[in-house]
Amino acid sequence: MSFEKEIASHFTNGHELYLRNISVDCVIFGFHQNELKVLLLQAKYAGIWALPGGFILKDEHMDEAAKRILKNRTGLNNIFMQQFHVFSNPGRSTKAINQQFLKNVGIEMKESWMFERFVTVGYTALVDFTKVEPIPDVFSAASEWHHLQSLPEMILDHRNILDTALQQLRTNLNYHPVGYNLLPEKFTMPELQILYETILNRKLDRRNFQRKIIGTKILKKLDETKKGVAHKAPNYYQFDLKNYKRALQGGLGFQLS
Amino acid sequence: MSFEKEIASHFTNGHELYLRNISVDCVIFGFHQNELKVLLLQAKYAGIWALPGGFILKDEHMDEAAKRILKNRTGLNNIFMQQFHVFSNPGRSTKAINQQFLKNVGIEMKESWMFERFVTVGYTALVDFTKVEPIPDVFSAASEWHHLQSLPEMILDHRNILDTALQQLRTNLNYHPVGYNLLPEKFTMPELQILYETILNRKLDRRNFQRKIIGTKILKKLDETKKGVAHKAPNYYQFDLKNYKRALQGGLGFQLS
DNA sequence: TATCATTGTGTCGTTAAGACACAATGATAA
DNA sequence: TTATCATTGTGTCTTAACGACACAATGATA
Numbered sequence: 001m002s003f004e005k006e007i008a009s010h011f012t013n014g015h016e017l018y019l020r021n022i023s024v025d026c027v028i029f030g031f032h033q034n035e036l037k038v039l040l041l042q043a044k045y046a047g048i049w050a051l052p053g054g055f056i057l058k059d060e061h062m063d064e065a066a067k068r069i070l071k072n073r074t075g076l077n078n079i080f081m082q083q084f085h086v087f088s089n090p091g092r093s094t095k096a097i098n099q100q101f102l103k104n105v106g107i108e109m110k111e112s113w114m115f116e117r118f119v120t121v122g123y124t125a126l127v128d129f130t131k132v133e134p135i136p137d138v139f140s141a142a143s144e145w146h147h148l149q150s151l152p153e154m155i156l157d158h159r160n161i162l163d164t165a166l167q168q169l170r171t172n173l174n175y176h177p178v179g180y181n182l183l184p185e186k187f188t189m190p191e192l193q194i195l196y197e198t199i200l201n202r203k204l205d206r207r208n209f210q211r212k213i214i215g216t217k218i219l220k221k222l223d224e225t226k227k228g229v230a231h232k233a234p235n236y237y238q239f240d241l242k243n244y245k246r247a248l249q250g251g252l253g254f255q256l257s
Numbered sequence: 258m259s260f261e262k263e264i265a266s267h268f269t270n271g272h273e274l275y276l277r278n279i280s281v282d283c284v285i286f287g288f289h290q291n292e293l294k295v296l297l298l299q300a301k302y303a304g305i306w307a308l309p310g311g312f313i314l315k316d317e318h319m320d321e322a323a324k325r326i327l328k329n330r331t332g333l334n335n336i337f338m339q340q341f342h343v344f345s346n347p348g349r350s351t352k353a354i355n356q357q358f359l360k361n362v363g364i365e366m367k368e369s370w371m372f373e374r375f376v377t378v379g380y381t382a383l384v385d386f387t388k389v390e391p392i393p394d395v396f397s398a399a400s401e402w403h404h405l406q407s408l409p410e411m412i413l414d415h416r417n418i419l420d421t422a423l424q425q426l427r428t429n430l431n432y433h434p435v436g437y438n439l440l441p442e443k444f445t446m447p448e449l450q451i452l453y454e455t456i457l458n459r460k461l462d463r464r465n466f467q468r469k470i471i472g473t474k475i476l477k478k479l480d481e482t483k484k485g486v487a488h489k490a491p492n493y494y495q496f497d498l499k500n501y502k503r504a505l506q507g508g509l510g511f512q513l514s
Numbered sequence: 515t516a517t518c519a520t521t522g523t524g525t526c527g528t529t530a531a532g533a534c535a536c537a538a539t540g541a542t543a544a
Numbered sequence: 545t546t547a548t549c550a551t552t553g554t555g556t557c558t559t560a561a562c563g564a565c566a567c568a569a570t571g572a573t574a
Contacts, residue, residue: 019278022376062345062376086340086378088319119279119319121343190552207554208532215530225539231551232539254530447521464523465563472561482570488520489570511561 006138007105015113018055023118024065025053025158027165028074030129030145031182036198037129037147038162039073041140043155045104046097050155051162052137053120066123073143074132079181080248081125084168087157093117094156101139124165128182170200175251177218177244188226188234189213212254218244263395264362268355272370275312280377281322282310282415283338284422285331287386287402288439293455294386294404295419296330298397300412302361303354307412308419309394310377323380330400331389336438337505338382341425344414350374351413358396381422385439427457432508434475434501445483445491446470469511475501
């Protein structure tokens with residue numbers, strides 16, 4: 001299908017596929033080494049940035065919709081995702097933006113489900129950005145990882161959604177284990193600590209960190225040290241997946257200073 | 258407007274007023290003395306029970322919708338409410354139920370926005386049930402307070418919504434102050450403790466409870482004791498509204514054993 | 515006036531967490 | 545070959561929060 005036809009079809013018939021007035025926006029955080037980024041899409045023509053989002057199929061659980069969006073923008077499966085808040089400002093309509101978009105495509109349209117107001121549900125995900133080749137959606141010209149320190153202007157309340165998600169991500173470090181899919185199979189304690197420090201954007205005490213993480217029992221200590229490093233070789237660990245997944249559901253419950 | 262006309266109008270034209278495919282369900286907990294109840298509506302004809310719910314007006318914030326629903330079912334204003342979860346099971350459609358309802362009213366209808374699937378956002382509220390004269394909505398024959406220990410069969414996933422809300426209410430005791438609007442202007446420490454014990458459904462240590470509550474600074478100790486009680490007269494307290502409201506936003510952060 | 519259930523206040527031990535010290539390690543440089 | 549030194553592994557000390565518990569004060573009732 002040509003681009004124009006795809007767009008026209010989406011605006012005229014999309015409401016036969018999707019629920020109306022409700023959308024899902026995903027705040028996909030990307031980590032690697034010591035960097036934390038977030039995936040943003042740049043709209044065609046307008047150039048403004050937005051969170052990857054989408055709609056809920058008529059016969060689809062909202063969680064599935066979030067996973068589908070993640071899969072379509074990153075290619076990743078089986079990533080832990082969580083709904084964290086509903087954003088329902090009455091001004092959440094992209095009517096003007098969408099009409100301008102259609103005009104640029106060369107389509108005239110008076111009415112569309114896409115012109116209506118959307119209540120949106122925010123989801124978070126945390127992935128390794130080196131394992132992702134970002135894929136823009138049909139409305140976007142680019143899909144890129146952005147440093148949290150230098151974010152571009154964003155559409156509607158997406159900046160607020162992002163900020164809320166980051167808060168939630170940080171709070172969740174106290175309740176949910178983090179690191180699986182983000183670190184190599186075998187990793188060292190300093191590597192895990194850097195992950196936490198990067199998310200929190202502050203330093204943690206090395207010794208107290210180790211004590212707390214060990215206390216959660218989500219790690220298995222391996223009989224192996226990292227080779228070829230200057231100075232003392234750190235021990236390798238790997239996640240104890242059984243305890244890790246239990247903690248994902250049940251929670252950890254410690255406090256990071 | 259006659260009942261039949263009101264119903265017919267709602268099913269045929271309601272989507273001009275409200276957002277589609279999204280609803281709000283309120284879990285309104287009621288407290289008094291040492292009892293915790295929840296407000297449920299009994300559907301006309303079918304007799305099954307449901308949480309008070311409703312829809313979001315096209316130009317209304319979702320929080321306002323929740324407050325409007327609370328106001329309409331209880332008459333209460335200015336009650337602290339919180340969204341706590343989105344329920345989006347693909348099977349969340351009341352098509353069969355609504356068609357049966359219409360049949361009982363004496364209306365035939367093939368299509369309606371009310372037959373579609375709804376994603377619903379759960380809200381919690383906690384009120385004094387002696388200050389409420391429950392008002393059924395147009396679909397309901399009765400509106401009653403139910404003990405949490407003896408709940409009737411409920412529509413769709415409303416029982417699950419209620420259980421999730423109760424969990425959230427209990428967890429929130431550690432983060433948000435509770436009691437304003439539920440206790441008299443002046444109250445005693447044992448009265449406040451009973452509120453907490455009733456919500457948690459377990460006993461707390463009297464002395465440790467006092468220590469923690471005092472630590473939050475949400476109370477002002479009055480120079481007055483309760484009169485006419487057998488045994489030692491307990492002191493009166495009242496809420497320090499400034500600190501109370503600050504804690505409502507910012508959180509408390511203690512742990513009840 | 516004694517009783518007694520209840521309230522006000524304090525103490526003790528345990529645990530979790532923050533701050534910090536010191537020995538062990540192992541590649542690198544002298 | 546040996547000393548250096550940044551980094552890691554492990555432990556201790558102190559403080560704060562909290563659960564368990566003791567005891568005196570109160571005030572209507574018997």
